[in-house]
Every structure is written in structure tokens, then in C-alpha cells.
Amino acid sequence: MFKKFSTSTDIAGQTPVKTSVQRSLRTTVLSQWKIEPETLDVIWPKKEGLVHVKCREHLSIYTVHGEPIFFQHFDGPIYPTLRVLHKYPYILPMVRVDRGAIRFLLAGAHMMCPGLTSAGGYLPPPGEALAAETPVAIHAEGKEHAVGIGITKMGSEEMRKVNKGVGVETVTYLGDDLWAVQTI
Amino acid sequence: MGAKKNRDKNRDAPAAAAAEPTAETSAAGQEGQPPPEPKPPVQVLYCAVCSFPPEYCEFGSSLSKCKEWLQDAHSDLFQKYYSDEALQAKIGTLSLEAQSKLEQDAAKKEAKAEAKADAAVKKKLASRITIKRIERNKRKHVTAIHGLEAFGIDLKKAAKQFASKFATGASVTKNPQGQDEIVIQGDVSDDVLEMIEEEVGLLKGIPADNVEIVEDKKKKPGD
Numbered sequence A: 001m002f003k004k005f006s007t008s009t010d011i012a013g014q015t016p017v018k019t020s021v022q023r024s025l026r027t028t029v030l031s032q033w034k035i036e037p038e039t040l041d042v043i044w045p046k047k048e049g050l051v052h053v054k055c056r057e058h059l060s061i062y063t064v065h066g067e068p069i070f071f072q073h074f075d076g077p078i079y080p081t082l083r084v085l086h087k088y089p090y091i092l093p094m095v096r097v098d099r100g101a102i103r104f105l106l107a108g109a110h111m112m113c114p115g116l117t118s119a120g121g122y123l124p125p126p127g128e129a130l131a132a133e134t135p136v137a138i139h140a141e142g143k144e145h146a147v148g149i150g151i152t153k154m155g156s157e158e159m160r161k162v163n164k165g166v167g168v169e170t171v172t173y174l175g176d177d178l179w180a181v182q183t184i
Numbered sequence B: 001m002g003a004k005k006n007r008d009k010n011r012d013a014p015a016a017a018a019a020e021p022t023a024e025t026s027a028a029g030q031e032g033q034p035p036p037e038p039k040p041p042v043q044v045l046y047c048a049v050c051s052f053p054p055e056y057c058e059f060g061s062s063l064s065k066c067k068e069w070l071q072d073a074h075s076d077l078f079q080k081y082y083s084d085e086a087l088q089a090k091i092g093t094l095s096l097e098a099q100s101k102l103e104q105d106a107a108k109k110e111a112k113a114e115a116k117a118d119a120a121v122k123k124k125l126a127s128r129i130t131i132k133r134i135e136r137n138k139r140k141h142v143t144a145i146h147g148l149e150a151f152g153i154d155l156k157k158a159a160k161q162f163a164s165k166f167a168t169g170a171s172v173t174k175n176p177q178g179q180d181e182i183v184i185q186g187d188v189s190d191d192v193l194e195m196i197e198e199e200v201g202l203l204k205g206i207p208a209d210n211v212e213i214v215e216d217k218k219k220k221p222g223d
């Protein structure tokens, strides 16, 4: 989503978000992320104005003090930025890719099932299986911090069974153009 | 208890709010009970060279510089990531060929990045800034400045600086060629040149020889 993104050409405008809209956004975020309201208040203080940065192709980035904190495509799921995820790694369920997949991910590739099902990879156990279209933190073998954020393209059990094709679509990753934007 | 009214309307938006949609539906924050403590964030260290967490520097395009920095700034982490055991361990499930391929790639990437940086410096030295005085009608002019971004200047901030310096309007807009430029209301071209020469505020590191003032008398079709 942010392989090619430039704050000078891809931003259509910035508007402060109305209080009433902020409230409903907050509810949505709380329902989608595994986060306590009081922790969310630290990332996104109630008294601070949230700014909606409208970008090309129905992409919305939301900022506090100019710092991107989450984004959304159309009315799809709300993703934290990778920097927010690094601070609060538990807010999204995690998957892990093996070491071989890291450099492809850092080039913006989507994650193929074998990279997730191999010895270095990780998918949640059947008891906590992920459904398709779930936002996930993408971790990497041998690394402590997430390397990207993605969305599952099939259920985690299906990934194990089928074991080919794209398992997780990469949404943002370390070093992409959103990562480069520290403040808008 | 504390029925605090929502008085601080942080409305920085310029005008345009015709009908005022007051947000007083179901306000009243939950400021009753002692609030539960928020969970503290994980403190993540980012590499000062490539901005990645240091464990990912090996995948960046500046590994040797990253390593230098880490050794200086956080020698304990340097040990953790680059000691022999660490290097052995991190290969993980990767085959040996894959690992050496990875290292080759890293070296290649680094060389490429360096060449790119060199080219960027050269380009910077060669890039020109034009200050264009544009006639809007007989008496009114605007001044368009083009090319500042090549010198690493934040156009929006620079526009703000001009706006407050000249007490006029200044904005960042696209010219018909699709490039960003700063447009200042009024004819301030000579003053801008002076500011660049004196390196006022953000306008640092621009050789005055790279700046030229041009006149544009023709009316441009509006956007």
C-alpha cells in the first residue's frame, strides 16, 4: 500500500476530525485491536485533535500532532502504523515468516504460505486460528520486532493445508514510504 | 461528578464551517472511577543510520555504517547482534547458500546506495532554484520559488517562514509541470534572494549562484 507513496503528491488534504466522528472511530479501533481503552488514550489522547489525512485512492491516514498513528483503505480494517505496533506489539495477532522471506517482504512482496508454514515461520495454533481478512503483525524468524503489517488472504488453517500462494498480503513494512514519513 | 463541558473546540480549520454541527450528542466522558493504568509502550531503539530496529540493519543498504553506529552508541547490542555466536544463531533455518546470497545482496545494496548518495550530492550541487516574478494583473504579482526541495528544505515550513516574514500569503502548490513550488503573494523576489544569500531560517546551504530570478509577464490560464 505504501511501496510508492509521497507526502507531496499523494495527499489530497488534511482536515481535523469532528469530535463525534472521533468517538465512533475510537469505538471501531477498540473493537478491531486488542487494546485497552486507557492504552489507546495514550497513543491517541482524547483531548488532542485527530487529523484525517486524505490520500489518493481512498486511503486515509490519521495523525496526532502530525504523527501517523493509524490508517484505513476505503472502509476496510484500521491498521496501526508499524511504529505504533512496535510500541504495542500485542494489539494485532501475529504471524511469523522465516528468515528467507524477510528480504522479499522488505521489498514489498506479499507473504507466501510456505514462508509462514516452514520451520522458521509461525501461525497460531488451531485453537486460535485466524480467519481470512484479519489484520496481522508480521514478525520474522530470529527478530524481536515486527517487520510489517498485513492482512490474511485465507484462514491460517487453510494456509497450512494449501501451503501455496499468498497467505498474507503485506500492507506496510519496515522501510516503505509510510515508514519514512515520521510526521505529515 | 465531574461533568466537564467540552469547551475546547480545537478548530484550526480556516472558516468554511457553515452550519455548525455541535458535537454534544452523548458527550460526558467517563471520568468517574479511578481510571485503569495504561500499559507502558515497548521502548524500541531505532538505528540512527537506517531508521530500522538494529536487528534489521543487515537488510538495509547501509550495514557497515549501521554497525559502526551501533558499536559506538550501544556496544552491548552490537555484541548481541554481531558477535560470532549471534551470527551463527541467526542463520536459523536458512541454508548456507541462502545465507551467503543474502550477504552478497547486502553488499551489493550497500554499494548501490552509496552510488546513489553520491549522485544525489552531485545533483544537489547542480540543481537550480528559480524565483519567478509572475504578473497576475497590472499591479499584482506573485512570486513562485521552485527547486528548494533539492536542498532538503521542507517546502511547507519554508512557505510558512515566508508568509510570516512578508506578512502575506504563501503556499506550496504544483506548477503546470507537476512540480512543487512555493507561491508567495506579492512581488518579493528580491527579498527572497536576499534571504537565501543570508541563509535566513530554513534557507540554509544554498549557493547563491544556483539561484536565478526570472520574470513571467504572460498571464497563465488558471488551474
Ligand SMILES: [Zn+2]
Residues within 6 Å of the ligand: B047, B048, B049, B050, B051, B052, B054, B056, B057, B060, B062, B066, B067
Ligand atoms: Zn541501521
